[in-house]
Every structure is written in structure tokens, then in C-alpha cells.
Amino acid sequence: MAKQERAIRTRRAILEAAGAVFDEHGYTSTTIAMVLDRAEVTKGALYFHFPSKESLAQAVLDEQVPFGSIPPQACKLQEIVDITFVVGRRLLSNALLRGSVRLAVDQCAPPGVDHTGPFRQWAEHLTPLMEQAQAQGELLPTVDPRDTVELLIGSFTGIQLMSRALTERDDLGHRLSVLWSHMLPSIAVPGLLLGLDSRADRGARVLDSLNTRVAS
Structure with a gap:
């Protein structure tokens, strides 16, 4: 059991180090040596978990969607809004998530690295929530959940890229608030709009609530 726990910790340390390095340097300029130096693990330990740079990049990409996890809410449209703000907030401090996001849009990664994964996974995660919102009467009748x-x-992808380029994502909360202020009136029934919270600090408040819940 102790050996298994050490292996889990080592794998996580490698992923977090790789996320930071991929975020800072991109796929092409990142080397295994950089990741080893950042993770402070042996080459053998890294290759035990990840046999190649491509497999390491793929593992980083596959970590993206769980960072949007929040408790279920009665209003599914608010839940979707909150997921975007939570991801945006976590992008400010989580190197693994930042690395995953950069790899998703990095056109220099080889064909063996599946860029489509995070986009498909996000769609598979969010579409059922949007369908639930539709079933609960939260959406206008013209809305197609998948589209x-x-x-x-x-x-979201474009906005976070722009925010990263201009302010290192310091203004991402504001930009997400602007996005939702334009998007919500076009998809939500009018009676729901006043009750939806898409203020710029929504991500920080949701995460504070999560942390308080865990601490208690």
C-alpha cells in the first residue's frame, strides 16, 4: 500500500511538473530533462509512468476536465456558468491545468498527441448538463444543447488565450462575465436571467465555498 501511494504521488509530481514546463515552453521546446529537473525524480521513475514525451503530453491533456468539477446544482445553467468560472480561476494558479490548456491549442505537438481529447471531453461533460437545463425549462425553445x-x-478557449496574451489571465474573470452577459440572454428563458450569477468574481466565490465545505 505504501509503495502504491508513493507511485501515485510520484506520477502526480511528474504531471504537475510537466504541466508547468509545457505551459512555459510549449510542446516542441519542452524536454524530458526539463521535466525531470522540475519534478525532482529519476529518469527511471518518469519512464515507468510515461514511456515517451508524447505519452506524458497526452496524460497532461487528459487531466483538464476534472479541474471543472463542482457539486451539482438545481439550476443546471448556473452549474455550467460556475464550471467556466472555476476553470478560469484555477488557471491562475494551477500549472497542470495551464499546461493542459496550452497543449490543447499547440499546433506543434505531433500527430500522436490527441488535441481533440479535451474538446470532446468537455462537450461530453457539459452537453448532458445543458440537456438537463433544457428538460427543466431553463432554455429558450430554439436552443440546441450540443451546438x-x-x-x-x-x-472560452479563445477568451482565455486572449486574456493570457494581454494580462497573464488576470482579467479572465471579467472576460468570462462579459461572455455570459452576451450569451445568457440568447439561451436562457427571461424569468431565469435575474437569478443567474455571472459576476467576474464568481469563480473565487465558488471555490471559497468548496474549500469551506471540505474544511468542515
Whole structure:
């Protein structure tokens, strides 16, 4: 059991180090030596978990969606809003998530690294929530859940890239608030709009609530 726990910790340390290095340097410029130096593990330990740079990059990519996890909410549209703000907030401090996001849009990664994974996984995660919102009468009758989710994913991707380039994502909360202020009136029933919270600090408040819940 202790050996298994050490292996889990080592794998996580490698992933977090790789995420930081991929975020800082991109796929092409990142080397295994950089990751080893950052993770402070042996080459053997790294190759035990990840046999190649490509497999390491893929593992980093596959870590993205869980960072949007939040407790279920009665209002599914608010839950979707909150997921975007939580991911945006975590991008400020989580190197593994930042590395995953950079790899998802890095066109220099080889064909063996599946860039489509995070986009497909996000769509598979969010579409059922949007369908639940539709079933609960939260959406306008013209809304197609899958199309709306894919528009949201594409918009979030572009907005976070712009925010990273201009302010190192310091203004990402504001930019997400602006996105939702335009998007919500086009998908939500009018009676729901006043009750939805898409203020710029929403991510910080949701995470504070999560941390308080865990601490108690």
C-alpha cells in the first residue's frame, strides 16, 4: 500500500511538473530533462509512468476536465456558468491545468498527441448538463444543447488565450462575465436571467465555498 501511494504521488509530481514546463515552453521546446529537473525524480521513475514525451503530453491533456468539477446544482445553467468560472480561476494558479490548456491549442505537438481529447471531453461533460437545463425549462425553445456547448467551449478557449496574451489571465474573470452577459440572454428563458450569477468574481466565490465545505 505504501509503495502504491508513493507511485501515485510520484506520477502526480511528474504531471504537475510537466504541466508547468509545457505551459512555459510549449510542446516542441519542452524536454524530458526539463521535466525531470522540475519534478525532482529519476529518469527511471518518469519512464515507468510515461514511456515517451508524447505519452506524458497526452496524460497532461487528459487531466483538464476534472479541474471543472463542482457539486451539482438545481439550476443546471448556473452549474455550467460556475464550471467556466472555476476553470478560469484555477488557471491562475494551477500549472497542470495551464499546461493542459496550452497543449490543447499547440499546433506543434505531433500527430500522436490527441488535441481533440479535451474538446470532446468537455462537450461530453457539459452537453448532458445543458440537456438537463433544457428538460427543466431553463432554455429558450430554439436552443440546441450540443451546438450551444460547442460554441461555449470555443468561446472560452479563445477568451482565455486572449486574456493570457494581454494580462497573464488576470482579467479572465471579467472576460468570462462579459461572455455570459452576451450569451445568457440568447439561451436562457427571461424569468431565469435575474437569478443567474455571472459576476467576474464568481469563480473565487465558488471555490471559497468548496474549500469551506471540505474544511468542515
